[in-house]
Amino acid sequence: MEIFTWRTFSSPDNGSTVPSNTSDSDYCAPEQQAYMLVWTGTLCLTSTVAFPPCVGILKELGSRRWGLGHSGQGTPSRPSSSSSDLLVFNEFLFILLSYMYLALFALKRLRVIPTLSPQVLDVLLCTLLTGGPLNITALSLDCYLAVVHPVRYKGLKSSWRFPEVCTVFTWLYTVVLDTIVVVKDLRMYSPVGLFTYYLLCPLFIFLTVSTLHALRMAGPGHRRLADLCPTKRRIFWLLVSILVSSLLYGIPFVGMLTYRAFFVEGEQVLFCVVLPMVMIIPAISTTFVILYYFCSMTPSGV
Numbered sequence: 001m002e003i004f005t006w007r008t009f010s011s012p013d014n015g016s017t018v019p020s021n022t023s024d025s026d027y028c029a030p031e032q033q034a035y036m037l038v039w040t041g042t043l044c045l046t047s048t049v050a051f052p053p054c055v056g057i058l059k060e061l062g063s064r065r066w067g068l069g070h071s072g073q074g075t076p077s078r079p080s081s082s083s084s085d086l087l088v089f090n091e092f093l094f095i096l097l098s099y100m101y102l103a104l105f106a107l108k109r110l111r112v113i114p115t116l117s118p119q120v121l122d123v124l125l126c127t128l129l130t131g132g133p134l135n136i137t138a139l140s141l142d143c144y145l146a147v148v149h150p151v152r153y154k155g156l157k158s159s160w161r162f163p164e165v166c167t168v169f170t171w172l173y174t175v176v177l178d179t180i181v182v183v184k185d186l187r188m189y190s191p192v193g194l195f196t197y198y199l200l201c202p203l204f205i206f207l208t209v210s211t212l213h214a215l216r217m218a219g220p221g222h223r224r225l226a227d228l229c230p231t232k233r234r235i236f237w238l239l240v241s242i243l244v245s246s247l248l249y250g251i252p253f254v255g256m257l258t259y260r261a262f263f264v265e266g267e268q269v270l271f272c273v274v275l276p277m278v279m280i281i282p283a284i285s286t287t288f289v290i291l292y293y294f295c296s297m298t299p300s301g302v
Helices: 030-066 085-109 118-148 150-160 162-184 191-217 230-262 267-278 280-296
Strands: 008-010 017-019
Touching: 030 085, 030 267, 030 280, 085 118, 085 162, 085 267, 085 280, 118 150, 118 162, 118 191, 118 230, 150 162, 191 230, 230 267, 230 280, 267 280
Parallel strands: none
Antiparallel strands: 008 017
16 A cells, blocks of 8 residues: 655666656546636636635624724724634635645646746645644534533633634644654645544534524424524524535545545546546535625624
8 A cells, every 4th residue: 555655766877866856647548628717717706706705804803802903884993802813714714725725736737837836835735634624623512502501611612722722723734743744745635634624524413403403402402493583593504514515525525535646546646637626516606605704604603
């Protein structure tokens, strides 16, 4: 099995093995480029639509969190009382990084930027597959505790500064794994990058589904979604959209990386034909989440 792979090639002069930055499998064959072009066009369209509101969300959340700048109404913003603003800020930051990674991945495969080192892509992907699941699991845990165990959540928020601790741990853990990827020169399908996703994905699903169930059952007689107050109903659909988008985005891509970890054959077809077609729907769903959150933002926060 070629899991922990060193990028090497055999020198024609003396047969020795020396590090190499690229190989033929890093590019798409001419007959496969049409699929990647379709994917690149979809990515350009979704990025154009999603990038401005995503930046606006980050700016607004930053203003709420740290009390800097001005709110959308032109008045000085104040620090938010919502402890999850920091985790939501990180989540949309990871979304921006995912757009950056996918754009660089497509341009590399199309030979638009052939000099781009695969290690840059590997580090970006490792960041997304470690920090992303950690942050979204922390966010789902934050929502779960706030809805299901509100009394315990208040004590945890005040005494442990839960969002700050989770954020620091997420980025420290991500930097450590990124360092391992750089030092060991590991490929993007290495178990080092995939381990965190497989470990946390079931926990994220459980916490989110449990929170959705608790929201729907909240209060006496509340057995229908229409019975919820507007704020809880907005949070309910936001959690649904995040859950669906995360699964649509993560499972196909991680599944393909896992396949590549055990089977060397067919890498070009996998990443130049299958991936572009499969990832169109996740790109659209992620854009929907960004637009939904942006449109549902209120001066007091979601």
